Amino acid sequence: ASARIITIAGVEYLDGAIQDVTTRKIAEKERRDAEERWRATFEAVSDCVFVKDIAGRYVLCNRAMSELLGVATSEIIGKTDDDIFGPEVGAAVKASDAEVLTGKDYEGENRLWLRGREYYFHVVKTPMRGSGGGVGGICGVARDITKKRINDARERAMAVVSNYAAAFSSESELLASIIPELADLFGFPSAALLLPAGDDGEAVKVLRFD
Numbered sequence: 001a002s003a004r005i006i007t008i009a010g011v012e013y014l015d016g017a018i019q020d021v022t023t024r025k026i027a028e029k030e031r032r033d034a035e036e037r038w039r040a041t042f043e044a045v046s047d048c049v050f051v052k053d054i055a056g057r058y059v060l061c062n063r064a065m066s067e068l069l070g071v072a073t074s075e076i077i078g079k080t081d082d083d084i085f086g087p088e089v090g091a092a093v094k095a096s097d098a099e100v101l102t103g104k105d106y107e108g109e110n111r112l113w114l115r116g117r118e119y120y121f122h123v124v125k126t127p128m129r130g131s132g133g134g135v136g137g138i139c140g141v142a143r144d145i146t147k148k149r150i151n152d153a154r155e156r157a158m159a160v161v162s163n164y165a166a167a168f169s170s171e172s173e174l175l176a177s178i179i180p181e182l183a184d185l186f187g188f189p190s191a192a193l194l195l196p197a198g199d200d201g202e203a204v205k206v207l208r209f210d
Helices: 022-044 063-069 081-085 087-101 146-165 171-186
Strands: 002-008 011-017 048-053 058-061 106-114 117-129 135-144 190-195 204-209
Touching: 048 063, 081 087, 087 106, 087 117, 087 135, 117 146
Parallel strands: none
Antiparallel strands: 002 011, 048 058, 048 135, 106 117, 117 135, 190 204
């Protein structure tokens, strides 16, 4: 509303206009409420959610991501994957980001070492488009699937053990055949190991995990 005081024949009058802004106020409140709900959901999601600009700098990330990295959100914003994970990981991430910046969706599995521990993530990234239709950034979600990978590997290992156990008559033969396959299955390094001589008097060379 706007008003002014005018004087006519010595009498003061209030001259003005009243504008109904109810609709605008309601719209503003609905927008604020929607933003608050979005922010609450964004922060509550257990998956890592992030947004990057076209230069690969993080402009937004949720609490799950900052907790996983063990740093405050403010230490992530403005940085690239090179800054956070190092050049080797950064190069791999930039390759998939480049694909997304051409307008394509990306879905894949990434492996990371964080604070001395190995993690596996299922990652989905999609281009963010501006009002003109051009790609202006990347929105991504990374789900920690490390436990699932371990459980799947354990089940496959049990299947391998069962299959080999039925095929070999001696423990040394079983170990000599099964350990290399288990090392490959779990992705562990291995070293040569000589087992005690078997019934035939010969040492059996097998592999063990380090």
